[in-house]
Amino acid sequence: MKRPWPRRRSRTQTLSTKLKWANLVTSGTVILLSTLFLLGIQTYFFTAALVRQTQAQAAMGSENMSAAMLFGDRHAASDILAALRVVSDVQSAVVYDNANKRFASYLRDAGAAPVALRHDSGSGYALSYRHVTVVEPLMVKRQRLGTLIVQSSLDNVYRQLAFYLALTIPLMLAVLAIAHLVLSRLQRFITDPLRALSETSAQISRLGDYAIRAEVSSLADIGTLSTAFNTMLDRIQKRESELEAEIAERKRVEVKLDRLAHFDNVTQLHNRHFFNDRLEAVIARAQRCRERAVVMFIDLDNFKTVNDTLGHDIGDELLRLVSRSLTETVRPGDAIARIGGDEFAIILENVHQIGDASMVAEKCLLRIAQPIAISGHEIHISASIGISVYPDDALTMHELLKYADSAMYYAKNSGKNAYRLFTHSMQEDARKRFTLDNNLRRALERKEFVLHYQPQIDLRSGAICGAEALIRWIHPELGLISPADFIPVAEDTGMIVAIGEWVLREACHELRRWHDAGHGVRMSINLSGRQLSEEGLVASVLAIVDDSGIDARWLELELTESMLMDASASVIDKLHTLKRAGIALAIDDFGTGYSSMSYLKTFPVSALKIDRSFVRDLPHSTEDAAITKAIIAIARSLKMETVAEGIETLEQGEFLRASGCDKAQGYHYGKPMPAAQMRELLMRREQETAEPALPCDA
Numbered sequence: 001m002k003r004p005w006p007r008r009r010s011r012t013q014t015l016s017t018k019l020k021w022a023n024l025v026t027s028g029t030v031i032l033l034s035t036l037f038l039l040g041i042q043t044y045f046f047t048a049a050l051v052r053q054t055q056a057q058a059a060m061g062s063e064n065m066s067a068a069m070l071f072g073d074r075h076a077a078s079d080i081l082a083a084l085r086v087v088s089d090v091q092s093a094v095v096y097d098n099a100n101k102r103f104a105s106y107l108r109d110a111g112a113a114p115v116a117l118r119h120d121s122g123s124g125y126a127l128s129y130r131h132v133t134v135v136e137p138l139m140v141k142r143q144r145l146g147t148l149i150v151q152s153s154l155d156n157v158y159r160q161l162a163f164y165l166a167l168t169i170p171l172m173l174a175v176l177a178i179a180h181l182v183l184s185r186l187q188r189f190i191t192d193p194l195r196a197l198s199e200t201s202a203q204i205s206r207l208g209d210y211a212i213r214a215e216v217s218s219l220a221d222i223g224t225l226s227t228a229f230n231t232m233l234d235r236i237q238k239r240e241s242e243l244e245a246e247i248a249e250r251k252r253v254e255v256k257l258d259r260l261a262h263f264d265n266v267t268q269l270h271n272r273h274f275f276n277d278r279l280e281a282v283i284a285r286a287q288r289c290r291e292r293a294v295v296m297f298i299d300l301d302n303f304k305t306v307n308d309t310l311g312h313d314i315g316d317e318l319l320r321l322v323s324r325s326l327t328e329t330v331r332p333g334d335a336i337a338r339i340g341g342d343e344f345a346i347i348l349e350n351v352h353q354i355g356d357a358s359m360v361a362e363k364c365l366l367r368i369a370q371p372i373a374i375s376g377h378e379i380h381i382s383a384s385i386g387i388s389v390y391p392d393d394a395l396t397m398h399e400l401l402k403y404a405d406s407a408m409y410y411a412k413n414s415g416k417n418a419y420r421l422f423t424h425s426m427q428e429d430a431r432k433r434f435t436l437d438n439n440l441r442r443a444l445e446r447k448e449f450v451l452h453y454q455p456q457i458d459l460r461s462g463a464i465c466g467a468e469a470l471i472r473w474i475h476p477e478l479g480l481i482s483p484a485d486f487i488p489v490a491e492d493t494g495m496i497v498a499i500g501e502w503v504l505r506e507a508c509h510e511l512r513r514w515h516d517a518g519h520g521v522r523m524s525i526n527l528s529g530r531q532l533s534e535e536g537l538v539a540s541v542l543a544i545v546d547d548s549g550i551d552a553r554w555l556e557l558e559l560t561e562s563m564l565m566d567a568s569a570s571v572i573d574k575l576h577t578l579k580r581a582g583i584a585l586a587i588d589d590f591g592t593g594y595s596s597m598s599y600l601k602t603f604p605v606s607a608l609k610i611d612r613s614f615v616r617d618l619p620h621s622t623e624d625a626a627i628t629k630a631i632i633a634i635a636r637s638l639k640m641e642t643v644a645e646g647i648e649t650l651e652q653g654e655f656l657r658a659s660g661c662d663k664a665q666g667y668h669y670g671k672p673m674p675a676a677q678m679r680e681l682l683m684r685r686e687q688e689t690a691e692p693a694l695p696c697d698a
């Protein structure tokens with residue numbers, strides 16, 4: 001493994017310290033070099049002086065020595081040499097004769113050895129680190145008598161040099177100290193602004209405050225540096241504030257997006273996305289803690305009518321008030337969300353028994369059913385609730401939601417303002433509905449629908465005065481499928497609009513054939529609620545009537561009571577337009593809804609069809625007898641005719657005829673039959689009576 005380089009000390013030192021060291025080293029080096037140079041010069045001069053002095057002593061000794069040498073007087077020679085004692089530097093002096101034998105000598109220290117004469121010793125001098133040795137030949141009239149060697153010690157030179165150094169070193173140190181002080185002062189001119197700049201940047205980085213500015217130095221270069229530094233800070237501060245504004249804006253958008261992603265704009269409740277996440281979490285917790293969790297799927301009944309008649313603002317306000325009611329009904333910890341137009345969902349956690357969920361559903365229904373006042377309107381609304389339970393019904397979020405939705409669908413189909421707990425048979429039904437839905441979409445193209453016609457009898461004459469067109473679906477694999485099974489699916493998916501148009505066209509063209517054959521009968525056709533709310537319904541009906549060439553007066557459209565109860569202003573307008581075009585309108589299954597007399601009067605309806613549930617037990621059921629008579633009386637008072645449905649016996653027919661019912665329809669007179677059979681029946685009946693059938697209202 002590579003070892004990191006040790007951090008250099010110099011990197012941690014300040015510029016000022018570095019400069020101080022640089023000054024010290026530079027001045028120290030200069031002073032040291034100067035001292036050495038001066039020392040060298042002194043050494044040279046002192047040595048040169050010693051050499052000259054020794055040479056002079058040697059020259060003087062040589063002159064005096066000549067006579068002593070000529071006469072071979074050793075004592076005189078020794079005395080002459082001994083005179084050199086006065087010269088303190090001279091350490092020794094030796095005279096050699098021509099045979100190189102020592103003739104006389106002087107030694108300052110008795111123990112010292114006299115300087116030896118070397119073969120190469122000419123005249124001149126030699127220097128060693130201890131001595132200066134001068135060799136002087138002894139000449140008399142150009143004749144050499146011997147050699148004198150004088151040796152001086154360099155000790156004095158060294159002493160002088162030592163003294164010189166002793167004086168110089170403190171002086172140099174003083175100079176160094178002064179230089180250091182002066183340079184340090186000068187250096188602060190440069191380093192102080194730089195240090196201030198550095199402290200400013202450290203302060204900025206410590207506080208994160210880009211509003212701080214450096215003091216601009218008067219020194220040109222550093223002034224430029226501080227100005228550039230401040231300009232850079234200006235830019236950073238500007239960018240910083242732009243960045244802060246951008247971050248604030250981004251945060252605001254994020255909060256908004258987060259709200260949009262998790263909350264519903266209208267009710268401020270959580271939305272489907274959040275609800276799904278929450279349900280996942282609730283399921284995980286319920287699984288861990290072995291608890292029950294309940295999903296309630298709530299769909300408002302007839303909310304579309306409120307929206308269509310009173311407008312979207314009131315519709316939105318209604319949603320807000322309903323959501324408030326729901327929030328106040330459940331416990332604070334229970335999750336509640338708006339998951340669709342008029343759909344809400346609630347999660348109840350830690351539910352001990354299913355009965356608790358039913359109780360909450362009942363409370364919600366009661367609360368929603370309270371009249372709500374908005375902008376001067378008193379609105380009555382109800383809801384249908386489906387309930388699924390974890391882990392009893394399903395283990396996953398998607399299944400729980402799907403099952404709660406299926407249960408809600410059952411609640412709605414059972415007459416609305418109700419709740420249903422999910423059962424697995426509902427799922428089987430839903431699967432069948434899904435299959436039906438898929439097949440329905442192709443049934444029209446594949447011409448799998450046919451119409452059957454059920455005769456209607458004029459109870460006064462006994463003649464066939466009309467027929468009700470009833471759709472049949474002959475599926476290639478599933479066989480005959482009852483309209484009771486597929487019409488609700490077609491209504492839910494909207495397919496009923498196309499199917500209804502086909503029924504109208506087909507029935508009108510069949511009626512035209514009957515009329516062409518001389519049978520003056522009326523055709524009754526069922527209209528679904530979904531068709532009635534279609535914008536183009538009136539135009540479509542009139543175009544079909546026109547296209548088939550029938551007189552509109554021979555056509556009757558059957559509507560249910562609930563369709564009229566939910567009718568918006570635009571629907572009522574459509575009914576009046578149809579009525580004005582000559583088309584008759586009848587209320588189907590009359591007696592099963594809750595239409596009031598006063599309400600009935602507002603619709604352009606000309607007939608009431610008594611529901612077969614009131615006919616089934618006639619004439620024995622006194623209650624049903626009373627109801628049918630009451631309906632007939634109501635119809636009379638409103639100048640409407642009555643048609644009794646589901647007559648299976650002669651007795652029932654007789655009772656109704658005697659009670660004043662105008663027309664009858666039921667298996668007793670004829671089951672719904674294919675067109676060809678119906679034509680035959682019409683023909684046969686006409687031949688039997690030998691006179692053409694009269695229109696019912698003729």
Ligand SMILES: Nc1nc2c(ncn2[C@@H]2O[C@H](COP(=O)(O)O[C@H]3[C@@H](O)[C@H](n4cnc5c(=O)[nH]c(N)nc54)O[C@@H]3COP(=O)(O)O)[C@@H](O)[C@H]2O)c(=O)[nH]1
Binds near residue numbers: 667
């Ligand atoms: N929107 C449309 N609805 C339609 C259309 N065709 C039929 N329907 C509706 O489907 C429901 C079931 O209809 P169907 O199975 O055809 O039943 C009809 C008759 O067969 C039945 N009936 C008639 N007489 C008797 C009888 O004596 N006993 C008995 N048990 N049943 C009898 O009643 C049904 C007709 O009812 P109604 O329409 O209320 O007059 C049914 O609700 C149809 O309305 C369609 O094209 N469009």
